[in-house]
Amino acid sequence: MQITSKLKGWMQVAAVAIGVSLVAACGGGGGDNGGNSSNGGINSLPAGPTQQPIAAGAANTVAITVDKGLKNVINIATVSVKVCAPGSTANCQVIDHVQLDTASFGLRILSSVLNPSLTAVGGLPITTVNGSQQLAECTHFADGFTWGTVRTADVIIGQKQASNLPIQIIGDMPNAVPATCTGVPENTVDDLRVNGILGVGVMLNDCGNTCATAQASSNYYACTGNSCARTTVLNPQQVTNPVPQFIGDNNGVIVQLPPVPNTGAASAQGTLVFGINTQSNNSLGAAQAFLSDGAGDLTSSTFNGATAVALFDTGSNGYFFNDTTLQACGSNQPGFYCPPTAQTRPFTVKGAGSATANINMNVVSAATLVAGGSNFAFNDVAGEGIKTGWVDLGLPFFFGRYVFFGMATNGQPPFIAF
Structure with a gap:
């Protein structure tokens, strides 16, 4: 695959x-x-299995919640993520109901849930390529895609921070979706059913050498206005897994969820632990x-x-x-x-x-x-x-x-x- x-x-x-x-x-x-x-x-x-999660209180932990969420969907594990303009401690926002995804890599947040100060000039800067073109990504899901710019942010999860992290802002270029970005758009809360996706799988970047060397199969696009064309993107500019960018506790994660009865439970509270050994x-x-x-x-x-x-x-x-x-x-x-x-x-x-x-x-x-x-x-x-x-x-x-x-x-x- x-x-x-x-x-x-x-x-x-x-x-x-x-x-x-x-x-x-x-x-x-x-x-x-x-x-x-x-x-x-x-x-x-x-x-x-019957393992119980540890309390989410240490510096290398953050709480996981499974409940009805934003749209009454079962088995959606979510966390809260703090997003700041690079270098700022004031222009920040905590985003709740971000889906925890161990089979993807990098942070994606819906533009519609962000404060205007983060999407405006002076907030999260858009990555540029080829001089002045805006970098955007078409991320393919099982039933559709997310489309939006690649921007830089300081990302804080619990007490761990990844500075100057490339992330995707979903839905901020609605009129620039290229014809090669096919499927059903998932660029709103109604479509995605969460406020964003936090990918903490084992890869460091979301596309790696495929997008760095093969333009025809790249997820990334260089955009001038509403005109976008596929482009190669080096790994450091790609949407990046935040965990390896932490200072310490950055070699992996542990997902801990409590046991639930075979008939189900109204909710479950677990813990995401950063670092292994x-x-x-x-x-x-x-x-x-x-x-x-x-x-x-x-x-x-x-x-x-x-x-x-x-x-x-x-x-x-x-x-x-x-x-x-x-x-x-x-x-x-x-x-x-x-x-x-x-x-x-x-x-x-x-x-x-x-x-x-x-x-x-x-x-x-x-x-x-x-x-x-x-x-x-x-x-x-x-x-x-x-x-x-x-x-x-x-x-x-x-x-x-x-x-x-x-x-x-x-x-x-x-x-x-x-």
Whole structure:
């Protein structure tokens, strides 16, 4: 898979579908309510992991929230991010409901939620190329794209700061979308359903050498007015993962979410920890590590007897994989599975080394789970895969686990551990 197609909150299509379903359910929407004696088999599911997150109070931590969010969408993990004009401590804004995404790289904020002082002259400066042309990016998602300028900001997450960081401001050039930036635009809160996306996967930049050397496949555009053409962009000018830019605690992150019942929870509070083996609160400990490819995927995994790629993605609101034996939900929750009884699907993950681990992916009817309309954190919702041969371990995988993302810094190869 090309790096450019990795830039997605992988199942935004599915997130939209479930969000619409929840709104309908609040008005008395139908679906199996799991009222039989076995609760649709939910009680028979194997027990999940039970790790509890540490308190988000240390300098290298920030709180993660999973709740109904801005648009009643299930399993959307969000954090708050502070954005400042470079060098300023006054021209700053805290942006809440920024989606935490471990399968993308870099910060993207909607222009519509920013204070005018940040988007105006003297705020976040637009990156220029070829002399005076504005740099913009078309970032491809599963169901569409985000479009906007690349700007420089001081970014503060918790108490950690990345200075002069290239970020994307989404939707600030609505009349300049090039014809080659195709799909459904996701440049508003109604479309994106969050205020921004924080990509903290294992890569340092969002496109790397692909965009630095190959103009035809670059995400980036040089713009004069409303006229934009693809351009190559060196890595330091690309939208950049903020974590490696921190002073200390910059070699990775740990996502910690609490366990939730198989019937779901109204919300869940977790912690994002910066650094691995740099402080007493971020030790790798007994976690099993798997060497990944450059994008953080485990390409030698096995699902249903065939080789599969494992994607560890907090930006997905379910497990996503292809399995024709699971009943699809249909029009009420398109793209999701609705088996008549709860199911479990085993998945063996394997990295570049010899280490393997077996994972149980529990699957309960999406219609059953969302019927009540009051729960937004689920560990057992799943849907149809978006790419053959891939298994997307979305947010359900993270509940009750510490999941480590070791970044490709200081000669350290990228890895996943849990």
